[in-house]
Amino acid sequence: MAEKSRxxxxxxxxxxxxxxxxxxxxxxxxxxCHVCGTHEWTITHFGxxxxxxxxxxVIAGPGCPVCTVPAxxxxxxxxxxxxxxxxACFGDVLRVPGSKMSLLDAKAEGADVRLxxxxxxxxxxAEKEPSKEFGFFAIGFETTTPSTAAEILxxxxxxxxxxxxxxxxxPAMKLLVEMEDLRLNxxxxxxxxxxxxxxxxxxxxxxxxxxxxxxxxxxxxxxxFGIYMILKQLSEGNPRLENxxxxxVQREGNTKxxxxxxxxxxxxxxxxxxxxxxxxxxxxxxxEYEPYDARxxxxxxxxxxxxxxxSCRCHLVIVGKIKPTECPLFMKxxxxxKPVGACMVSIxxxxxxxxxxxxx
Amino acid sequence: MCLAxxxxxxxxxxxxxxxxxxxxxxxxxSVTLVNAKVGDYVLVHAGYAIQVLDEKEAIETxxxxxxxxxxxxxxxxxxxxx
Numbered sequence: 001m002a003e004k005s006r007x008x009x010x011x012x013x014x015x016x017x018x019x020x021x022x023x024x025x026x027x028x029x030x031x032x033c034h035v036c037g038t039h040e041w042t043i044t045h046f047g048x049x050x051x052x053x054x055x056x057x058v059i060a061g062p063g064c065p066v067c068t069v070p071a072x073x074x075x076x077x078x079x080x081x082x083x084x085x086x087x088a089c090f091g092d093v094l095r096v097p098g099s100k101m102s103l104l105d106a107k108a109e110g111a112d113v114r115l116x117x118x119x120x121x122x123x124x125x126a127e128k129e130p131s132k133e134f135g136f137f138a139i140g141f142e143t144t145t146p147s148t149a150a151e152i153l154x155x156x157x158x159x160x161x162x163x164x165x166x167x168x169x170x171p172a173m174k175l176l177v178e179m180e181d182l183r184l185n186x187x188x189x190x191x192x193x194x195x196x197x198x199x200x201x202x203x204x205x206x207x208x209x210x211x212x213x214x215x216x217x218x219x220x221x222x223x224x225f226g227i228y229m230i231l232k233q234l235s236e237g238n239p240r241l242e243n244x245x246x247x248x249v250q251r252e253g254n255t256k257x258x259x260x261x262x263x264x265x266x267x268x269x270x271x272x273x274x275x276x277x278x279x280x281x282x283x284x285x286x287x288e289y290e291p292y293d294a295r296x297x298x299x300x301x302x303x304x305x306x307x308x309x310x311s312c313r314c315h316l317v318i319v320g321k322i323k324p325t326e327c328p329l330f331m332k333x334x335x336x337x338k339p340v341g342a343c344m345v346s347i348x349x350x351x352x353x354x355x356x357x358x359x360x
Numbered sequence: 361m362c363l364a365x366x367x368x369x370x371x372x373x374x375x376x377x378x379x380x381x382x383x384x385x386x387x388x389x390s391v392t393l394v395n396a397k398v399g400d401y402v403l404v405h406a407g408y409a410i411q412v413l414d415e416k417e418a419i420e421t422x423x424x425x426x427x428x429x430x431x432x433x434x435x436x437x438x439x440x441x442x
C-alpha cells in the first residue's frame with residue numbers, strides 16, 4: 001500500500017493549510033462539525049486546529065458511541081450482569097457510568113463482565129462454556145452493527161443473547177443541523193461509518209440544508225483536505241456531497257454489510273445520552289430474531305436512567321456546544337483516571353482525547 | 361470505536377482470514393462482509409474486515425492532493441508573470 005508517511009507529509013500539510021487560510025479570508029466565521037471520535041483524535045493528536053485560521057472552527061459532534069449510549073442501556077447491561085449473565089463488552093464500555101453503577105462497578109460486586117475485541121470473541125466464549133448464559137452488549141454505529149448482524153444470522157449458540165444498542169449516525173447529524181444555535185457551515189462525515197453505508201444517506205444535507213458535506217479519512221492530510229473541500233464549496237456557493245476518502249469509501253458502501261443489517265434489524269427511535277430521543281436512530285432486532293434479545297430472554301427492565309451527573313457538561317460537549325475545557329469538572333473532579341461523565345471514559349470521547357493531549 | 365486498521369491478508373479459510381497488521385501482529389478476522397483474497401489489504405474493525413482497500417485509489421488520492429496544490433502554485437506563477 002501507499003505508505004502511511006505520504007498521508008502525513010508535513011510539507012503537503014503546510015501547503016494545504018495555506019490554501020485554507022486564503023479561502024477563509026473571504027468567508028467570515030466558519031463552523032465545521034465532524035461526528036467521529038477517530039476524527040477528533042486525529043485533529044487533536046496532530047494539532048490540526050493550530051494550523052487553521054481563527055475564523056475556522058472545527059467542533060466534535062456525537063461521534064463516540066460509548067459516550068452517547070444512554071445510562072438506561074448501561075443500567076440494562078448492569079442488571080443483566082447482576083442477574084448472573086456473563087456480559088461481554090468492548091473495553092471502553094466497562095467504565096461508562098450508568099444511573100448508579102458502571103459495568104466495572106458490577107464486576108467489583110462479583111458479576112462476570114468480560115472484555116472482548118470482537119463479537120466473535122463473545123461467540124467463542126459462549127461456545128466454550130455452554131453451562132453459562134452470555135450477553136453481548138452490542139454498542140457501536142453502522143461500522144460495528146454488521147458484525148453483530150453477521151453473528152446473529154450465523155445462528156449463535158443458545159446460551160448467547162444480545163443487548164442491542166447500535167445507533168445510526170445520519171439521524172444525529174440531522175439533529176445537529178436543525179439546532180439553529182449551533183450554526184454549522186459544513187460536515188466532515190465519518191469515513192468508516194461511510195464505508196458501510198456509502199454516500200447516499202448524506203445527500204440530504206447539501207440538498208435540503210445547503211450544508212457542504214465531505215466524507216473524509218483519518219490521516220491528518222485527509223482531515224485537512226476535507227476542511228479545504230468544505231471551504232472551497234462555501235466560497236463557490238455550491239454546497240455538495242464529496243468523497244475525500246475514495247481509497248476506502250465507495251459510493252454504494254458495503255452492500256453485503258447493508259444486506260445483513262437489513263435482514264436482522266429494523267430502525268426505531270432511540271435515546272442518546274444527554275441529547276434525548278432521536279427519531280429513527282436506533283437499530284432494533286426484527287421479530288424473528290427475538291430469541292436472541294437479551295432484554296426479553298432475561299427479563300431486563302429499566303424504566304429510565306440518569307444520563308448526566310450534577311455539574312457534568314457531557315450533554316453540551318456531545319453536541320459540540322462547548323469545549324471540554326469549558327466544563328467546570330474537566331481535569332478537576334473528572335479525569336481519565338476517575339471519569340464523571342461518559343465523554344471522559346472512552347478513548348474516543350472528546351473530553352478524554354483533550355485530557356490526554358494536555359501538557360502534563 | 362469506529363477505528364479501523366489496515367492489514368494484509370495472509371490466508372483465507374471460508375469466512376475467516378489470517379491477517380498481518382504489520383510488525384508481526386497476526387490475527388484471525390472474519391471476512392464475511394468482504395470478498396478478500398490472499399495479498400489484499402483489508403480494513404479491520406472489531407475483528408471484521410469491512411472493506412478491501414484500493415491501492416490505485418490510494419495513489420490517486422495523493423496525486424489529486426498534489427494536483428490541487430500544483431494548480432494553486434501555477435495560478436500564482438501566472439499571476440506573478442502577468
